[in-house]
Amino acid sequence: MRRLKDAPSRGRAITVDLEGESIPAIEGEPVACSLIAAGESMLARSVKYHRPRGPYCFAEACSHCLMRVDGLPNVYTCRTPAREGMKLERQNAFPSAKVDVFETIDWFFPKGLDHHEMFAGVPVAEQVMAKVARQLAGLGLLPKEPAPAPPPTRTLRTRVAVVGGGSAGLAAARVLTDQGVPFLLFERADHVGGRLAHGAPESGAPAMEDVATFAPDSVRLRATALGLYDDEHGRYLAVGAWEPEGPRLLKVYAERFLLAPGGHPPTVPFENNDLPGVYAGRAASLLLRRYDVAPQVAALVGWGPELYALAALMEDRGVKVAAVVDLRSAPPPGVHALAAQGSEPKAHGLRHVSAFSYTTTSGARQKVSCDAVLVSVPVSPSFELARQGGAKVGFDSARGLFHVAADADGRTESKEVFVAGDVTGGGTAKQAAEAGRRAAQALVGGLS
Amino acid sequence: MSKSLICSCEDVTADDVRHAVSRGYCDVESVKRYTGFGTGICQGKSCLSAVAALLEKEKALAPDAVVPFTPRPPLYPTELRLLATAPVDESVPPVGGVPQEVEVFASALRPTEPLPAKAKVVIIGGGIMGLALAYNLARAGETDVVVLERGYLCAGASGRNGGGVRMQWGTPALVELAKRSIDLMKGFARELGINVWLRQGGYLFMARTEAVARKLERNVTLHNRFGVPTRLVTPDAARDIVPGLTMKNCVAASFNPEDGVIFPWPFLWGYAQGCRKKGVRVETYTDVKGFEVSGGQIRKVKTDRGDIACDTVVLAAGAWSPEVAKLVGVQLPNEPHRHEILSTEPLKPFLGPLVSVLDSGLYFSQSMRGEIVGGMGDPKEPAGLNMGSTLRFVSRFAQALMEQLPQVGHVKVLRQWAGCYDVTPDNNPILGRTPGLDNLLQMSGFVGHGFMMAPAVAERMAQWMATGESDELFTRFNLRRFSEGSIEREDMIIG
Numbered sequence: 040m041r042r043l044k045d046a047p048s049r050g051r052a053i054t055v056d057l058e059g060e061s062i063p064a065i066e067g068e069p070v071a072c073s074l075i076a077a078g079e080s081m082l083a084r085s086v087k088y089h090r091p092r093g094p095y096c097f098a099e100a101c102s103h104c105l106m107r108v109d110g111l112p113n114v115y116t117c118r119t120p121a122r123e124g125m126k127l128e129r130q131n132a133f134p135s136a137k138v139d140v141f142e143t144i145d146w147f148f149p150k151g152l153d154h155h156e157m158f159a160g161v162p163v164a165e166q167v168m169a170k171v172a173r174q175l176a177g178l179g180l181l182p183k184e185p186a187p188a189p190p191p192t193r194t195l196r197t198r199v200a201v202v203g204g205g206s207a208g209l210a211a212a213r214v215l216t217d218q219g220v221p222f223l224l225f226e227r228a229d230h231v232g233g234r235l236a237h238g239a240p241e242s243g244a245p246a247m248e249d250v251a252t253f254a255p256d257s258v259r260l261r262a263t264a265l266g267l268y269d270d271e272h273g274r275y276l277a278v279g280a281w282e283p284e285g286p287r288l289l290k291v292y293a294e295r296f297l298l299a300p301g302g303h304p305p306t307v308p309f310e311n312n313d314l315p316g317v318y319a320g321r322a323a324s325l326l327l328r329r330y331d332v333a334p335q336v337a338a339l340v341g342w343g344p345e346l347y348a349l350a351a352l353m354e355d356r357g358v359k360v361a362a363v364v365d366l367r368s369a370p371p372p373g374v375h376a377l378a379a380q381g382s383e384p385k386a387h388g389l390r391h392v393s394a395f396s397y398t399t400t401s402g403a404r405q406k407v408s409c410d411a412v413l414v415s416v417p418v419s420p421s422f423e424l425a426r427q428g429g430a431k432v433g434f435d436s437a438r439g440l441f442h443v444a445a446d447a448d449g450r451t452e453s454k455e456v457f458v459a460g461d462v463t464g465g466g467t468a469k470q471a472a473e474a475g476r477r478a479a480q481a482l483v484g485g486l487s
Numbered sequence: 488m489s490k491s492l493i494c495s496c497e498d499v500t501a502d503d504v505r506h507a508v509s510r511g512y513c514d515v516e517s518v519k520r521y522t523g524f525g526t527g528i529c530q531g532k533s534c535l536s537a538v539a540a541l542l543e544k545e546k547a548l549a550p551d552a553v554v555p556f557t558p559r560p561p562l563y564p565t566e567l568r569l570l571a572t573a574p575v576d577e578s579v580p581p582v583g584g585v586p587q588e589v590e591v592f593a594s595a596l597r598p599t600e601p602l603p604a605k606a607k608v609v610i611i612g613g614g615i616m617g618l619a620l621a622y623n624l625a626r627a628g629e630t631d632v633v634v635l636e637r638g639y640l641c642a643g644a645s646g647r648n649g650g651g652v653r654m655q656w657g658t659p660a661l662v663e664l665a666k667r668s669i670d671l672m673k674g675f676a677r678e679l680g681i682n683v684w685l686r687q688g689g690y691l692f693m694a695r696t697e698a699v700a701r702k703l704e705r706n707v708t709l710h711n712r713f714g715v716p717t718r719l720v721t722p723d724a725a726r727d728i729v730p731g732l733t734m735k736n737c738v739a740a741s742f743n744p745e746d747g748v749i750f751p752w753p754f755l756w757g758y759a760q761g762c763r764k765k766g767v768r769v770e771t772y773t774d775v776k777g778f779e780v781s782g783g784q785i786r787k788v789k790t791d792r793g794d795i796a797c798d799t800v801v802l803a804a805g806a807w808s809p810e811v812a813k814l815v816g817v818q819l820p821n822e823p824h825r826h827e828i829l830s831t832e833p834l835k836p837f838l839g840p841l842v843s844v845l846d847s848g849l850y851f852s853q854s855m856r857g858e859i860v861g862g863m864g865d866p867k868e869p870a871g872l873n874m875g876s877t878l879r880f881v882s883r884f885a886q887a888l889m890e891q892l893p894q895v896g897h898v899k900v901l902r903q904w905a906g907c908y909d910v911t912p913d914n915n916p917i918l919g920r921t922p923g924l925d926n927l928l929q930m931s932g933f934v935g936h937g938f939m940m941a942p943a944v945a946e947r948m949a950q951w952m953a954t955g956e957s958d959e960l961f962t963r964f965n966l967r968r969f970s971e972g973s974i975e976r977e978d979m980i981i982g
Binding site: 085086087088090092095096099100101102103105111112113145146149150151152153154155156157158159160162165168169172173174176177178179180181182183184185186187188189190191192194227263264265266267268269270271277279286287288290303304305306307308309310311312313385419421422423424426427428429432434436439440441 | 488489490491492493494495496497498499500501502503506521527528529532533534535536537539540541543544550553554555557558560561562563564565566568569570571572573574576579581582583584585586587676677678679680681682684685686753756832833834835836837855856857876877878879889893894895896897898899
């Protein structure tokens with residue numbers, strides 16, 4: 040990964056401290072992005088096998104980018120804005136992440152290990168193992184100092200609480216605004232738009248709603264929905280909001296909850312899928328579109344329309360695409376010159392991706408050199424809040440995903456909970472916007 | 488080394504999932520527990536669908552039986568100090584709780600093969616009590632036993648507790664049972680081939696009032712009489728045992744270095760595997776629907792998979808026991824009470840013992856994996872089967888924990904859950920024959936500490952059942968005591 044030469048200035052150039060070394064960064068951008076742009080792609084060692092790890096999802100949905108930041112353990116650097124002098128340390132390595140003696144564990148257990156049965160009941164070995172395991176377990180160190188107390192929880196009441204400011208959430212907010220229904224929209228990222236803002240551009244995607252036309256303060260950025268709880272006063276959303284004075288907890292009571300949180304970039308099991316240099320497709324488009332950071336040569340693998348849109352986006356910005364491998368079916372004609380169906384993908388490299396290989400439909404192994412493997416598959420719906428609110432969750436075996444069960448208007452088992460967008464199983468940004476509009480209209484009709 | 492990771496937070500490979508299936512763990516909840524997938528920092532966001540798809544593709548599960556594991560709050564790791572700011576109204580009882588967890592098992596998970604038409608012993612409840620009893624019966628030569636479990640192994644309190652095991656009790660009977668249990672736990676891996684990760688880091692009990700301090704003092708005398716090396720410690724000595732502990736508002740403490748924590752789940756797997764090897768049937772996702780009674784005896788147990796004729800029925804359904812007993816017209820005095828618990832991000836070892844403030848019921852320990860695991864009872868918790876999670880609990884717990892260990896404020900909570908204590912009027916179990924229904928044996932009412940008692944209780948009960956020799960345990964804790972007078976109350980209840 041590198042920052043593109045034609046990148047416009049996106050903020051103040053600063054430096055951060057990576058284990059005593061000064062690394063250039065851009066103020067306010069995710070610090071993991073600055074690190075990989077500066078060539079530092081190994082940010083951690085994994086918990087059990089001490090495998091090298093670099094950021095994967097850029098969505099707080101995995102654990103590859105966790106670092107000790109300013110003395111705090113397990114911080115998602117993929118969402119932590121870079122600050123001048125910020126101190127970053129890699130975790131779970133001895134003596135250092137670059138030369139970690141515990142990497143040997145990875146070689147001892149080539150297929151995985153069953154810690155339940157290992158040395159079970161073997162005298163002495165059992166006791167030694169328990170002692171060693173305890174020292175090896177854990178990730179990060181307890182902070183040394185007491186934490187300052189955050190400001191008190193704020194209780195808010197609104198008619199509709201919307202979770203997610205992507206295509207579906209914004210379209211719903213537009214309907215609510217037009218109908219004069221008060222709402223609060225919570226977006227986890229520091230910008231709205233979801234894939235409209237940072238996905239691979241889709242043909243026919245709706246224009247982004249202008250948040251300025253919504254009621255003032257109705258859209259909260261960097262506000263993460265943590266749970267859909269209930270108590271003696273009714274159902275509410277617990278939100279962790281980043282305010283200028285620090286984090287604050289919000290309790291948001293509402294008559295209806297319109298959940299449009301989208302999905303998580305899933306893991307696709309293949310050999311060395313955790314090697315630094317393997318990125319989720321949506322991470323790659325985010326890095327390119329918002330921060331002008333991209334690989335030199337990328338191999339793309341996955342399935343679904345986003346795979347081909349991502350290939351087009353990469354080439355459009357000068358990234359060389361070395362392979363586009365569809366793991367499900369023969370690529371539609373004309374999507375990409377290199378597009379091919381394949382199986383058994385594998386990332387190669389010792390500390391970082393240096394090549395990618397797969398089996399072609401004729402059974403031959405094909406290998407290409409690259410510095411990144413981009414895994415683009417449909418996102419895994421974020422059904423958690425809906426399920427907490429009483430909605431049913433089904434399994435789509437054709438796509439291998441869980442999704443929230445809802446009717447065409449986004450109604451779920453729970454009369455207070457409506458859903459729209461990727462959380463119901465995925466589709467295009469246009470379909471998500473339509474679903475958001477329908478759900479907003481349907482829930483407004485049910486309000487007294 | 489080349490690996491295909493399916494859960495990268497916990498370094499679980501696709502082969503690990505296949506291995507779990509080969510051990511008989513096929514449903515998503517069981518595979519989660521056996522492999523550890525989805526229990527790390529991301530709580531399943533990136534791995535859950537991949538595991539589910541693999542289980543379905545490799546025919547470990549029918550498509551209808553692919554249900555996600557329960558998504559527990561918080562959705563993203565959240566600092567204790569932030570959760571501590573949530574307002575709590577201590578004057579009203581806690582209500583609600585999410586997500587709904589009672590009555591949730593998909594019917595597609597129910598096994599399709601027939602149950603045996605008859606068995607000598609039917610044990611209702613595949614928690615630690617039922618499984619430990621079945622295993623001990625089989626060891627004593629009685630293998631014509633069927634264990635019925637309504638969910639997966641670990642679905643009830645046995646899979647939801649904090650893993651604390653201690654000898655510090657207030658009555659001789661429980662001190663002795665706990666002591667024997669911990670001895671049996673030490674040999675568990677050797678006998679059953681599965682690690683339980685017993686770590687004897689001790690239990691540190693703290694007292695806020697003189698009255699509670701005197702209780703600890705009395706306990707020390709009692710424990711020492713049984714060879715349990717509990718000692719009273721001053722606040723300063725307690726701070727030496729747990730660096731960083733404030734001992735705020737605490738006047739005294741007691742410490743037994745031989746208490747500790749274990750990993751609860753492998754006990755159930757170990758006992759269940761041990762049972763199956765000896766020919767005992769352990770039937771999961773099988774619900775008891777009623778009984779056939781004649782001549783003062785239960786003749787058949789009716790389930791959603793058919794009836795089983797039997798000689799003896801053991802009720803070991805924990806907090807569900809009163810509900811099951813009602814099906815056969817037996818009124819039990821137990822009541823289920825929700826108790827909530829949480830787990831944080833894993834950290835390198837910093838905490839030796841399990842620490843508990845006896846006055847408030849706060850307890851916390853560090854698991855083998857490094858997580859802070861802890862809970863605190865709510866005096867206002869109403870009776871009823873409820874396993875939902877509340878923000879009220881995390882807030883109360885976070886406040887109480889930070890009072891004793893201020894540097895945990897930045898530590899992030901990964902998940903919260905709840906289980907049900909099976910509470911009896913005297914905090915002691917109900918064991919032995921049911922008056923008026925001779926072949927129904929009770930094995931419930933363990934008030935949140937059944938897990939640590941089970942190995943010893945099951946050993947005694949199997950012996951008693953197999954030989955018919957009298958054992959005072961089954962008269963002392965008989966259901967009769969509630970109608971006939973003499974009860975001795977256990978008051979060392981926490982959580």
